């Protein structure tokens with residue numbers, strides 16, 4: 001199983017720069033990337049997953065530079081589920097999830113092997129999307145679509161799973177449902193998971209490690225209880241709040257009169 005390391009990643013997007021980002025995501029653990037809107041979380045995930053090329057620096061999976069992977073080998077090693085934007089896919093849910101198997105197939109359009117069918121069924125089952133398998137993807141609700149997209153990522157059966165805001169569009173029950181599924185995947189199959197989460201309480205509860213970003217830099221990294229403190233909230237989000245832990249679950253109590261500022265993390 002693989003660990004990810006970034007070394008001095010730099011990228012200039014004009015008004016925004018990733019500034020020599022060096023960090024690591026531990027193998028076989030769940031890491032949450034947190035930080036204010038626009039702090040560079042998605043950009044970092046896109047660079048790790050080769051969807052975006054950095055101007056400087058390197059990404060390694062174990063000791064292998066990601067540039068050295070052949071496309072198909074990379075797709076068998078790492079899956080990235082980007083933030084969902086409106087997709088009007090003319091596909092059934094089963095067809096969408098089957099795309100997850102394409103890196104494992106000999107030729108595009110080749111009839112799927114029984115073993116691949118089994119994995120597609122497993123991904124549909126584990127995400128609770130089997131009941132929608134024969135529906136057109138675009139007719140699903142936002143939450144149902146999100147679970148179908150997660151099923152597609154799981155069907156790819158990689159050692160590393162990157163997810164950008166996997167709980168978007170989901171109600172609270174389905175958010176916990178998805179986070180529990182991811183935890184099960186991590187524990188049972190020892191998959192390394194890195195996900196962007198905005199809910200700090202969920203990030204602490206469902207991850208082993210936190211990486212926090214602010215203005216294109218790493219602001220903090222470590223075990224959740226060490227990272228999520230009152231001083232951290234002030235530094236990264238510019239909010240005054242107390243943090244109390246109850247049974248390992250953080251309670252974030254904002255100071256009275258605390259108002260959101262520009263949302264850029266100060």
Ligand SMILES: Nc1ncnc2c1ncn2[C@@H]1O[C@H](COP(=O)(O)OP(=O)(O)OP(=O)(O)O)[C@@H](O)[C@H]1O
Nearest residue numbers: 013014015016035036037038039040041042043044
């Ligand atoms: N292709 C692009 N061209 C120019 N600027 C970009 C591009 N992609 C992202 N940016 C800018 O880079 C900054 C970081 O974006 P990014 O999506 O990585 O942030 P984020 O931390 O994931 O934010 P959010 O929590 O809102 O999803 C933002 O200010 C964004 O507008």
